[in-house]
Amino acid sequence: MATYVISDIHGQYDMFMEVLDKINLKESDTLYILGDVLDRGPHPIKTLRKLMEMENVICIVGNHELMSIECLEFLMKEVTDMSLEELDDEMLDNLLTWQENGSKTTIEEFSQLDQETKQDVLDYIKEFLVYEQITVNDQEYLLVHAGLGNYSPEKDIEDYSLHDLIWARADYDTRYFEDTIVVTGHTPTQYIEGNSKPGYIYRKNNHIAIDCGASVPGGRLATICLDTGEEYYSTPVSI
Numbered sequence: 001m002a003t004y005v006i007s008d009i010h011g012q013y014d015m016f017m018e019v020l021d022k023i024n025l026k027e028s029d030t031l032y033i034l035g036d037v038l039d040r041g042p043h044p045i046k047t048l049r050k051l052m053e054m055e056n057v058i059c060i061v062g063n064h065e066l067m068s069i070e071c072l073e074f075l076m077k078e079v080t081d082m083s084l085e086e087l088d089d090e091m092l093d094n095l096l097t098w099q100e101n102g103s104k105t106t107i108e109e110f111s112q113l114d115q116e117t118k119q120d121v122l123d124y125i126k127e128f129l130v131y132e133q134i135t136v137n138d139q140e141y142l143l144v145h146a147g148l149g150n151y152s153p154e155k156d157i158e159d160y161s162l163h164d165l166i167w168a169r170a171d172y173d174t175r176y177f178e179d180t181i182v183v184t185g186h187t188p189t190q191y192i193e194g195n196s197k198p199g200y201i202y203r204k205n206n207h208i209a210i211d212c213g214a215s216v217p218g219g220r221l222a223t224i225c226l227d228t229g230e231e232y233y234s235t236p237v238s239i
Contacts, residue, residue, distance in 0.1 A: 002026075003136050005143060006223040007034035007185025008062070010215035011041025011105050013050070015234035019223050022232045027056055031223075032132065034185040035062020035145035035166065040102035040215040045109035045121065052124050061128035062145040062186065063166045067098040069125060072110060076118050102215075130165055131157060133180075136226040140179055146186035148176055175205040182206060183224075188213035201231050213237070 004023055009016050025031060033051065037059070038044040051057050071094055074086065110118060131144040148160055149168020153176075170184045172192060190198040190213050201222050202209040213219025214237065221234040 002029045002228075003032070003134070003226045004029060004223050005032045005034060005183055005210060005226065006221065007145070008036040008188075008211040008214060009033070009041070009044075009047055009221060010036055010039060010064075010102075011044035011047060012214045012221055012234075012237075013041070013043035013047045015214055015221040016047055016050070018234045019221050019232055022234075023223060023225065025056070029056060031057045032134075032143050033057060033059045034143060034183065034210070035060050035128070036064045036185060036211075037062070038064045038068050038103075038106045039098075040105065042105055043109065044106045045113070048121060048124070052120070058132065059128045060132060060143055060145055061125075061130060061166060064101065065125050065128055066162070066166060067094070067101060068103070068106060069122065071095055071098050071103070072106075072118070072122055075107065075110070076115070076122075130162065133157070134226075139181065139226075141226060142177070142180050142182045144182065144184055146170065147184050148182070151176060170207060170209065172202070172204050172207050172209065177206060180206065181208060183208045183210060183226075185209070185211035187211060188216055188219060190216065190219065199236070200233070 037048050051059060074091055134141050145166045147168055147170025149164035151174060169187050176182050187209060188211050189195055189200060189202040189209050192202055195202055199212050199219055201224055210222050210224055212222040214221040218236050220236045223232045
């Protein structure tokens with residue numbers, strides 16, 4: 001009964017399957033996904049549907065899932081006068097923002113599904129958690145996609161907005177909690193200032209950053225076992 005965490009798969013289905021093979025995930029284990037399953041890589045919907053088959057997976061929402069929900073719901077509708085009327089400035093802005101963030105492969109794979117399967121996929125995304133608090137070997141962890149934006153030591157986790165939790169970058173120079181380790185994705189470790197091992201899991205000030213850039217040149221998909229601290233990596237992206 002081990003607990004593993006992965007983040008920011010970004011459609012890299014082959015990397016995901018490689019990492020699953022390396023950790024030899026058992027039915028009694030639990031795998032947490034810290035968001036951003038979708039977009040950028042070649043097979044985001046294929047990856048999501050694999051997760052849907054796995055009863056021991058718990059998904060936490062990332063900013064890419066949040067961007068996708070309203071857009072995919074709109075794209076599911078038939079092109080009628082009524083649906084076109086719904087393409088107001090806000091929806092158009094949502095679609096453009098999502099496009100700028102790598103929606104192409106998600107839309108392509110989603111469009112190939114039948115209507116029932118599309119709805120199943122959407123319903124699954126809507127069930128993603130915003131965060132999770134767990135204890136492993138008497139150590140407390142907060143699992144969240146991005147970090148704690150507008151951080152204050154006086155705040156409870158419920159006081160943070162959705163934007164704070166899934167868009168705002170973690171501040172790795174700030175120790176959020178004395179007794180709780182915060183595990184995040186969202187920021188590739190290649191982009192953490194002062195990181196001496198870019199592209200590998202980063203640990204500092206009770207932070208564990210596990211987005212190792214699966215969607216950037218030379219990056220990889222990473223997972224960590226919270227029971228042992230052991231790290232596992234996929235083959236790097238070809239440059």
